[in-house]
Amino acid sequence: MKTGKVNPAALPVAIIGAQGMLGRELVAVLQSQGLPVCTLDLPEFDLTDHDHVVRRLKGITPRYVINAAAYTDVDGCEENAPIAYAINAEAVGVLAQTCRDIGAALVHYSTDYVFDGADPAGYAENAVPNPLSVYGKSKLEGERLLRQSSCRYLLIRTSWLFGPGRRDNVVEKIITRAKRDGKLKLVNDRWGKPTYAADLATKTVALMVAGDDEEGIHHLTNDTPTTGITWYEFGKEIMKLLGLDTELEACSSAEFPQKAMRPVHSLLVNTKELPLRSWREALADYLREVHPGQ
Ligand SMILES: NC(=O)c1ccc[n+]([C@@H]2O[C@H](COP(=O)([O-])OP(=O)(O)OC[C@H]3O[C@@H](n4cnc5c(N)ncnc54)[C@H](OP(=O)(O)O)[C@@H]3O)[C@@H](O)[C@H]2O)c1
Numbered sequence: 001m002k003t004g005k006v007n008p009a010a011l012p013v014a015i016i017g018a019q020g021m022l023g024r025e026l027v028a029v030l031q032s033q034g035l036p037v038c039t040l041d042l043p044e045f046d047l048t049d050h051d052h053v054v055r056r057l058k059g060i061t062p063r064y065v066i067n068a069a070a071y072t073d074v075d076g077c078e079e080n081a082p083i084a085y086a087i088n089a090e091a092v093g094v095l096a097q098t099c100r101d102i103g104a105a106l107v108h109y110s111t112d113y114v115f116d117g118a119d120p121a122g123y124a125e126n127a128v129p130n131p132l133s134v135y136g137k138s139k140l141e142g143e144r145l146l147r148q149s150s151c152r153y154l155l156i157r158t159s160w161l162f163g164p165g166r167r168d169n170v171v172e173k174i175i176t177r178a179k180r181d182g183k184l185k186l187v188n189d190r191w192g193k194p195t196y197a198a199d200l201a202t203k204t205v206a207l208m209v210a211g212d213d214e215e216g217i218h219h220l221t222n223d224t225p226t227t228g229i230t231w232y233e234f235g236k237e238i239m240k241l242l243g244l245d246t247e248l249e250a251c252s253s254a255e256f257p258q259k260a261m262r263p264v265h266s267l268l269v270n271t272k273e274l275p276l277r278s279w280r281e282a283l284a285d286y287l288r289e290v291h292p293g294q
Pocket of ligand 1: 016017018019020021022023041042045046047048067068069070071072087109110111112139157158159160161162166
């Protein structure tokens with residue numbers, strides 16, 4: 001991803017959604033490597049205000065734009081489809097065209113939810129998507145607009161993201177309920193691959209620095225058995241690591257009906273590079289950071 005400018009290293013990396021769960025980790029990794037960063041987020045920077053987006057990016061002349069912003073409320077997307085498409089699809093098209101025009105490369109994130117999850121063997125980077133939800137459909141449309149834009153891009157699909165940047169992330173939800181109720185039911189008939197936002201941010205920056213050869217679609221999650229793990233197994237590991245004796249009960253997803261349909265086998269298969277470290281190590285690190293001394 002060379003820009004062809006005189007001193008590309010001096011050009012900033014613009015991070016959209018810099019206050020989000022992944023965005024915060026990206027800012028931390030880039031700053032720790034001494035790279036100039038320009039953070040963009042609501043309310044000052046709204047992806048649905050296309051004129052402002054184009055003007056602002058042209059003013060920054062970034063070397064890379066990282067889009068970590070999205071409408072990520074999966075059930076909310078079912079009720080607000082126009083907003084989901086505006087943020088997860090149309091805005092991505094505008095970003096891609098602008099990046100092409102200003103010679104920046106776009107790093108964009110997508111999701112395991114672009115697949116239907118019917119195949120227990122999982123989904124490689126070139127598998128055919130078939131989203132079940134408005135969220136998945138809007139993210140897939142964003143992918144399509146990105147790929148047809150002829151801008152240089154990294155498209156990173158990830159799944160089951162957790163990190164300290166959002167206090168209501170799935171790990172914290174499990175811990176809060178476990179401590180409050182002393183017992184907990186967790187779904188044991190849906191499989192996925194957890195991803196620690198800090199690990200994803202570090203790998204993203206490594207791919208950017210590696211250059212042109214890394215362009216295209218990547219599937220990045222923490223290393224997880226090929227059949228994935230269930231929320232029940234994830235919760236069991238959290239309880240073990242925190243030394244909580246909460247009574248855990250495995251249940252079916254039918255017991256927790258949700259507006260949006262979710263894939264049963266949410267299994268991104270990475271065929272391109274070394275996997276991130278194991279999900280257990282990543283989870284332990286997260287818990288040490290967020291719950292020190294427990
Ligand atoms: N979370 C997961 O489990 C998961 C799984 C697979 C893939 N992904 C993908 O990974 C990426 C990062 O997800 P995340 O969980 O870090 O997201 P997040 O925590 O929900 O953060 C998204 C950020 O985007 C901002 N944003 C929302 N609408 C915007 C708009 N119109 N203009 C500008 N900024 C806007 C949000 O601001 P506000 O907070 O003010 O709304 C927030 O700062 C996304 O592409 C997501 O689709 C996430």
